[in-house]
């Protein structure tokens with residue numbers, strides 16, 4: 587595998603995603619006989635919130651990955667609540683401030 591970098595971006599910025607208005611986030615639209623992949627959002631169900639337009643495919647994959655990771659992290663936190671006292675609560679909020687992402691979600 588050759589590593590080919592497209593640009594000098596060290597850190598990917600999270601683009602705010604919104605539900606695709608055409609398929610309403612379902613990624614498919616009703617065809618006559620079948621459900622068809624939504625052509626507006628690359629069948630992802632998401633568009634860029636700012637523009638309402640689909641992201642480029644490679645960008646979309648990255649953004650969905652970031653979103654998925656954030657969601658998985660949230661699930662883990664919900665499954666393993668660390669806060670069990672005042673100290674834990676303090677540490678938790680401290681950690682969130684320092685190491686937290688700037689991901690804002692919906």
Ligand SMILES: [Zn+2]
Nearest residue numbers: 606609624627
């Ligand atoms: Zn769509």
